[in-house]
Amino acid sequence: MNRLTTSEAEYELARFPEDPRDPFRAWDAADAYLLRRLEGADNTEPVDLSGTVAVVGDRWGALSTVLAEHRPVQIADSYLTQRATRANLERNGAGADAVRLLSARDAPPDRVDVLLVRVPKSLAFLEDQLHRLAPAVHAGTVVIGTGMVKEIHTSTLALFERIIGPTRTSLAVRKARLIFCTPDPAKARTPSPWPLRYELPEGIGPASGRTVTNHAGVFCADRLDIGTRFFLGHLPARSGPDRVVDLGCGNGVVGLSAALANPSARVTFIDESYQAVASAEETFRANTGPGAEADFLVGDGLSEVPPGSVDLVLNNPPFHSHQATTDATARAMFRGAHAALRPGGELWVVGNRHLGHHIRLRRIFGNCATVAGNPKFVVLRAVKR
Structure with missing residues (x-):
């Protein structure tokens, strides 16, 4: 069990299945960096989370748990991620229906107003999910990715740029970066090349x-x-x-x-x-x-x-x-x-x-x-x- 502290509250989080010998946390600096940006840290405007919020690749449910009051949609390929998310929601007092859990095989929402992407290990999975979500993104959608510096490569940014729109990165903070992508409505929406x-x-x-x-x-x-x-x-x-x-x-x-x-x-x-x-x-x-x-x-x-x-x-x-x-x-x-x-x-x-x-x-x-x-x-x- 470990704690993630935001400006609003402190959250107890764990991986699934819980193992007292597991030395790894259920969140990292990339998750914390994204959450601070959503709150409006470093003299930036807070992100409006009143619309449909989609969280892709949330590894152990940390992002979804902190954002539970906004009733986000979580899209994950991992059964363990979904189990961890349910457990973390419960231990932090959120209802079981606070987050809509979708697998990577489910149809994504028809409209997404805030798209948050935890950069996955697999570039192919990122490509597939961006293709699947692109039709739901509109000109006003806020698109922010996050990952550790070692996880974000030129090829990662190129995918956001090619599928969604112009892309830039933040400065590194605690070895984590943010990805900012501006949707381009004029981009042709092509189907995923997968499988x-x-x-x-x-x-x-x-x-x-x-x-x-x-x-x-x-x-x-x-x-x-x-x-x-x-x-x-x-x-x-x-x-x-x-x-x-x-x-x-x-x-x-x-x-x-x-x-x-x-x-x-x-x-x-x-x-x-x-x-x-x-x-x-x-x-x-x-x-x-x-x-x-x-x-x-x-x-x-x-x-x-x-x-x-x-x-x-x-x-x-x-x-x-x-x-x-x-x-x-x-x-x-x-x-x-x-x-x-x-x-x-x-x-x-x-x-x-x-x-x-x-x-x-x-x-x-x-x-x-x-x-x-x-x-x-x-x-x-x-x-x-």
Whole structure:
């Protein structure tokens, strides 16, 4: 738990899921800089927030919580962001309906009077959202972006300029900057170029040559990443009516390979990203027959999967949370897999060799074997006893 202080109040904020060992805050200097600008800091005029306020990319709900009295619309790709926002609203005395929560897959508001953008890690996601929101922006819309200096690049500003209108940046304050964009009503509003599709390379198993769909923001959206490629070459050979989970599914290539290799299996694709699960579903539907069945779940890992109900979990865990390097997500995934697996069920993990996942797996499962490795990656197998 940590506190964000504005000129009006103090807010208690936390990430989701809450972890007392998590050293990272639910807000940073970029959030605070934007909020000060909205209040009229540094001899500027306060921003009129009486119209429709849209907040894009609010990482843990800090911006939405502080602005709750203005009933903003939050647009996020993250299920965890939405859960954090609800929890932060509740702990700070705001009603559950104070913020309208939209996913990146939902239709945006028809009109936006104030557009606030927390610059995301993915430039593709920013591009997609600006295209989707551009028709709702008018000549009087106030458009302000915010991010840490290391997150704002020439390419970031170019997107605002190309899609919305003339763009400039502020001076840096505590390593954060603001982006000011003036909407140009004369700009042609073009559709988003996303999703992208590409053909998988040969030699990667059952999914070779299949077409993958990638919505904006999904990891490695224009090519097969090398870690997944290595994993696909070492997936377990199984048969029969297994319950399989592609945990942190991304575009669903791993789960698709498991389904093609074992048509009797039922695969559940899980990710906390709405864009990822949409990508996985489109990838699966495009490459399987009309009778093929699978489940697609946006959620917090395996928290909604019944304990002891799964035979096999396949996992390529992330080791970043936004800009922070952390193994917290991987640890949570491993613990969730242990709970969801039946006795004798297996968790197969691919990861960078230096991350030391085998140590955590042995602590949780009591065992861990190396299936395959190269100088960069390792595939690990842990069995629930």
